[in-house]
Amino acid sequence: MRLSKAWLIAVRDFKIFGHQKNLWYALIIFPVIISVLFPIVIQYAINREPGLPAARIPSILDSFSIFLIIGASFVPLGIASYSIVGEKVEKSLEPLLATPLTDGEILLGKTISAFLPTLVAMYTGAAVFMVGIDAVTYPILGYYYYPNWTIGVLLLILMPVAIIMSVEFSVIISSRVNDVRSASNFGILMFFPFLAIYLASQIGIITLDIDTLLIISGIIFVVDVILFFVSTAMFRREEILTKWK
Amino acid sequence: MKSQPKSLSNLFNIHIRKIYHSQGSVMIEIENLTKKFDSLTAVDTLSLHVNEGEVFGFLGPNGAGKTTTVRMLCCLISKTSGNARISGYEIGNKEDSLKIRKIIGLVPDNVGLSEHLSAYDNLDFYGKIYDLTNDQRKESIQRFLEMLGLWEKRNVSVGTFSKGMKQKLAIARALIHDPQVLFLDEPTSNLDPEAAKTVRDFILELKKQKKTIFLNTHNLDEAQRICDRIGILNTNLLTTGTPEDLELAVRSRRTVIELEQVTDEVLKSLQKLSLTNLTVESNKIMFDTSDLDKKIWTVVAAIVLAGGHVNIVNVVGSTLEDVYLKLVGENK
Numbered sequence: 245m246r247l248s249k250a251w252l253i254a255v256r257d258f259k260i261f262g263h264q265k266n267l268w269y270a271l272i273i274f275p276v277i278i279s280v281l282f283p284i285v286i287q288y289a290i291n292r293e294p295g296l297p298a299a300r301i302p303s304i305l306d307s308f309s310i311f312l313i314i315g316a317s318f319v320p321l322g323i324a325s326y327s328i329v330g331e332k333v334e335k336s337l338e339p340l341l342a343t344p345l346t347d348g349e350i351l352l353g354k355t356i357s358a359f360l361p362t363l364v365a366m367y368t369g370a371a372v373f374m375v376g377i378d379a380v381t382y383p384i385l386g387y388y389y390y391p392n393w394t395i396g397v398l399l400l401i402l403m404p405v406a407i408i409m410s411v412e413f414s415v416i417i418s419s420r421v422n423d424v425r426s427a428s429n430f431g432i433l434m435f436f437p438f439l440a441i442y443l444a445s446q447i448g449i450i451t452l453d454i455d456t457l458l459i460i461s462g463i464i465f466v467v468d469v470i471l472f473f474v475s476t477a478m479f480r481r482e483e484i485l486t487k488w489k
Numbered sequence: 490m491k492s493q494p495k496s497l498s499n500l501f502n503i504h505i506r507k508i509y510h511s512q513g514s515v516m517i518e519i520e521n522l523t524k525k526f527d528s529l530t531a532v533d534t535l536s537l538h539v540n541e542g543e544v545f546g547f548l549g550p551n552g553a554g555k556t557t558t559v560r561m562l563c564c565l566i567s568k569t570s571g572n573a574r575i576s577g578y579e580i581g582n583k584e585d586s587l588k589i590r591k592i593i594g595l596v597p598d599n600v601g602l603s604e605h606l607s608a609y610d611n612l613d614f615y616g617k618i619y620d621l622t623n624d625q626r627k628e629s630i631q632r633f634l635e636m637l638g639l640w641e642k643r644n645v646s647v648g649t650f651s652k653g654m655k656q657k658l659a660i661a662r663a664l665i666h667d668p669q670v671l672f673l674d675e676p677t678s679n680l681d682p683e684a685a686k687t688v689r690d691f692i693l694e695l696k697k698q699k700k701t702i703f704l705n706t707h708n709l710d711e712a713q714r715i716c717d718r719i720g721i722l723n724t725n726l727l728t729t730g731t732p733e734d735l736e737l738a739v740r741s742r743r744t745v746i747e748l749e750q751v752t753d754e755v756l757k758s759l760q761k762l763s764l765t766n767l768t769v770e771s772n773k774i775m776f777d778t779s780d781l782d783k784k785i786w787t788v789v790a791a792i793v794l795a796g797g798h799v800n801i802v803n804v805v806g807s808t809l810e811d812v813y814l815k816l817v818g819e820n821k
Contacts, residue, residue, distance in 0.1 A: 249618065252614065252617050252618060256603065256606070256610075256614045259605070259606055259610060260603055260605045260606060262605075263605040263646070264605070334601065334602075334603065334604055335597075335599035335600075335601045336601040336602060336603055337601070338565070338595070338597040338599065338601050339595060339596075339597060339601045339615075339659070339662065339663070340601075341565055342563050342564075342565060342590060342593070342595040342597075343590055343615070343618045343619070344587050344588075344590040344591045344618070344619070345618060346587075481565055481566065482565070482566040482567060485560060485565055485566060486526065486566065
C-alpha cells in the first residue's frame with residue numbers, strides 16, 4: 245500500500261469538503277461547545293453557594309475530559325459518511341476504481357480525509373478548553389491544572405484511535421447505505437462505548453487515570469486494526485458498481 | 490431464426506481475420522468471456538479482437554451487456570468464465586489487473602467527475618494518480634483543456650458545467666496518462682445534438698491519432714461515422730464487421746428500375762438473367778444485387794435490347810439500422 249496515493253485521495257477530499265458548509269458546521273460546533281461551555285459550567289459550580297471544593301475539581305475535570313473523546317467519536321461522522329456516500333451520489337467512484345489504486349489505498353485515503361480535520365478541530369477545541377479551565381480554576385487551585393499527563397494521554401493517544409474507530413465504522417456503514425444521513429445516524433452508535441466509559445467512571449467502576457486510558461487506547465487500537473481489515477474486505481468493487489444505486 | 494446471426498458471424502470471421510492480419514498487433518483479445526449475475530447471464534461466451542489503433546464500436550440495446558463487458562475488461566468486475574487480455578495482460582489476474590488499469594482510460598456512462606472541484610483540479614488529481622510529473626501534468630492538462638475549449642474555464646467548479654462540457658472533461662480525464670486503450674461507455678447519451686457532435690468530433694480526432702478505442706454505444710449513426718469495425722451484442726455477440734460489410738451482409742442492396750412500360754419481352758429477357766427476388770410492380774422492376782457495377786448495367790442493357798425504355802435506375806441500400814434491428818430482433 246502506497247501512503248502517497250492514499251494522501252492524494254485525502255487531499256482531494258479536503259478540497260471537496262472545503263465547499264461543503266454542512267461538514268464545516270459539524271466539524272466546528274462540538275469543539276466550540278466543549279471549549280466554551282465547560283469552563284462556564286465549572287465557573288458556575290465554583291461561584292455558586294456552596295462552592296465546588298478544590299479537592300473535587302481534578303476528578304470532575306478528568307471525567308469531563310472524556311467528553312472530548314465522546315465528541316471526537318461523532319464529529320467525524322459527517323465527513324466520513326460523506327467521503328464514501330458522497331462518491332456514490334456523484335457516481336465518481338467508477339473512474340477512481342478504474343485507476344491503479346488499490347482498495348487499501350482508497351480506504352486509507354478516505355480514513356485520513358475524515359481523521360485529520362477532526363483531529364485538528366478537536367485539538368483546537370481542547371486547547372481552548374484547557375486555557376478556559378485553567379483560567380477559571382487557577383484562583384481556587386493555585387496552580388494550572390492543564391496540561392497534565394492524563395490529558396496528554398487522552399489527547400495524544402486515546403483521541404486519535406477513537407477518531408479512527410469512528411471513521412472506520414462510518415466507512416463500513418457508508419458502504420451499506422445510500423445516503424449521508426443514514427450513514428451518520430448509524431455512526432452515532434459510536435457514541436455509546438465512550439458514554440459507557442464516562443458512566444463507569446462516574447459510578448466508580450473505573451478511574452480515568454493514565455493506566456486506564458492507556459488500556460482503553462490499546463483496546464480501541466486493536467478494534468481499529470480489525471475494522472480497517474473489515475472495511476477493506478467489505479469494499480467490493482463489483483458490488484459497489486453493480487448494486488449501489 | 491437464430492441460425493442467421495451465427496452464419497453471419499461465420500461470414501465475417503473471414504473478414505475479421507483479414508483485418509486482424511492486415512493491421513497492427515492485437516490490443517484486446519476476448520475468448521468466450523461470460524459474466525453471470527446469479528441466474529442472469531449478462532454476457533455470454535463473447536469472443537472478439539480489437540487491433541491496435543482501431544476504433545471498435547460495441548452496439549446493442551439497453552441491458553445487452555455492453556457496460557458489463559467494459560467493466561470486465563477494465564478489471565472492475567470479475568468474469569464468470571472465459572479469458573480476455575489487454576495488451577497481453579490477463580484480466581482476472583490480480584497483478585495483471587493493476588497493470589491493465591495503468592494502460593487503460595475509462596469514461597463510464599456516468600461521467601463521475603468531482604462536481605465541487607475545478608476542471609483543472611479534476612484532471613490534476615488523476616494525473617497524480619498515474620505518477621505524471623508536475624511538468625507532464627501541466628502540459629497535458631493545458632493541451633486537453635485547450636483542445637476541448639475548456640481552458641478558459643479551468644478554474645471553474647465542474648458542477649456549473651453543461652453535460653457536454655462534463656463529458657468532454659471526462660474524456661480528457663481518461664486520456665491524461667496517455668493510455669494505450671480508451672474505453673468509452675455511451676459517451677454521447679443524454680447529450681443535446683450540439684454537445685454530442687463536439688464529443689464525436691473529439692473522438693474522431695483521437696481516431697486520427699491512432700488511439701485504440703472501444704466504444705459502447707446504441708447510437709447507430711455514431712457507430713457508423715466513427716468506428717472501423719462494429720460488434721453487435723445482445724448478451725452474446727451477434728456479429729462483427731465493418732459498417733459497410735454489415736450492411737451488405739444482412740441484405741443485398743435492392744435495385745429499382747422504373748420503365749415507361751414493362752412488356753412481356755422485357756420480362757422474358759430479365760428471367761434469363763436469374764435475378765434474385767425479382768418483383769414487378771406497375772412499371773417498376775425490382776431485384777437484389779450485391780455487385781452493383783456489373784449486374785445493374787447488364788440488366789439495363791437487357792431491357793433496352795428487349796425494346797424497353799428506362800426512366801430511372803435507383804439503388805436502395807440497407808442501413809446499419811436495418812442490420813441492427815434485424816439481428817437484435819431475431820435474437821430476442
